[in-house]
Amino acid sequence: MPVQAGVPLDQLDDTMESEPYVPLLPHQVQSVPYNVGSAVLDEYMGPYDPTFDCIVKGEPEPDIYWLRDGAQIPESTEAIMEYEDDDTCTLVLPAINLHKAGKYTCKAINPHGEATCSAVLTVKTDRRLQGMDGPQVADGTSYSPSQAKPPKFLEAPKDKTAEEGKQCRVSCEIDGIPPPAVTWSKDGDQLSDEACRFEQEGQTYTLILDETVLDDEGFYACTAVNPKGRAEKMFQIKVKEAGEAPTFVGPLIDTTADDGTCVQLKCKVQGARPMKILWRKYDIHLTPSSMYHMSYNESTGDCMLEIVIVGRNDEGEFLCRAENEFGREETTAELIVEGPEPVPYAPKVTAPLKDVEVLRVNPGNSNAALQHTHDPS
Structure with a gap:
């Protein structure tokens, strides 16, 4: 019973x-x-x-x-x-x-x-x-008092940087016979299960902060105690304030432009600053030049790529990428260039070659010469 x-x-x-x-x-x-x-x-x-x-x-x-x-x-x-x-x-x-x-x-x-x-x-x-010769350890085997040993950290807890609002886990491995009692503390105060969670699997002990807040930042200690002794390791948790990854609230839209005109591709992004803006056409990275003008208004999030004079070779897919420390986002659009199709015709010479006459003025100097050209027609 x-x-x-x-x-x-x-x-x-x-x-x-x-x-x-x-x-x-x-x-x-x-x-x-x-x-x-x-x-x-x-x-x-x-x-x-x-x-x-x-x-x-x-x-x-x-x-x-x-x-x-x-x-x-x-x-x-x-x-x-x-x-x-x-x-x-x-x-x-x-x-x-x-x-x-x-x-x-x-x-x-x-x-x-x-x-x-x-x-x-x-x-x-x-x-x-x-019916045993001595006390038992966790795996059910017996041991004598002479086999007992104090706690020892096989792997110490490491410093951790957590993001506000996200889960933070810190683990360590501790040996000892009998298995030690393990406690966690922050800034000298022992932690309770009201503010965090504790897990144990074999010799692995884990401290879990499910939703990290800024006040969780500080110096922590893991302490292991059994009848043979005590071991303790310190570590630090830093909490990084939560930020917003980029989001295009106004994406690029497909655009049609006339050949030879100026065109502007626009989008609008929001997210934590600083923000890095990149433009690409297919796999080609675009940089500011006399052909491409680029702008980004940090306060409003407005991004613009201006193509000063659009030509047929500007047709294709354009991409705008926004990056910050919390992530990145992309938006794409197709540019179509319209204009009259060229009329096919056979090759013709519009500027013919001209005859060239060279008069040597000093026979002893091969470099001295007068050149005269005239139209053979």
Whole structure:
């Protein structure tokens, strides 16, 4: 029979077969989740599976999360979670070992708020019950006191630059026997699960800030403690103020122009400054010249490419690209040049060659000569 949360082991008897009484609030439906009953398991000696249960009500029905020492517990064969129709929330911990000791919290959340209740699990080794030569580590193997070792950072948390409003994750890897208790702090104050989330997978511990704000900037510490010692690493989180990537609120439009005229291609962009504007025709990058005039009004976002004298060879697709530190955006348009088609005709000479006569004025100087040309006609 599983150990019922809230009942000391030395009081287990046949009365445990009956359902324990849980206080009920007079109203079954509330706008904010609340705890009707909770239980504390003071210590565990085995061989039963420790069980935590509480009753939580809320409207709409709240989502239920379980945490150990502030870190969310994923549902698995080692952490069985149940939510009954009578609003009883249950966490069962099969195959208990020392690393599962800690403070367990049931958190209920719905759109109107949240409620939590916590209980402490203390695991005491009893070799007569467990049939082991020593305590267990996380993988279920036993170790002797001589095998215990203090926490050690295999990979320290690194400095991070986060963008305001985006998620920020900082991870590290910590070794130690028994597995250490890990806490996170900011500017000397320990963090709680109200402001952030904590995850653990094996030896990897992660701090998660779901929606980073400017006040999250500061110096953080990850601290690991077990009976053999303590280890701590510092790191810094910087928060970059959120900015807007470029968006063309007025894109380029296809344009038709007469051959030999002046044409202007215009668009309008908005986004965080500074902004860089580039123009291209197909894959050719365009630069300001006597043929192309370019302008960008930073205050209004108006962009313009002016082709001073349009010719047939100017036909094609033009592209305007806007870039800033938060992203880039492009807009394209087709330019069509119209004009009279040239009349085909056979080749003809419009400026004929002229005869050339050279008179040498000094026979001893081959470079001295007078040149005279005349029209053979």
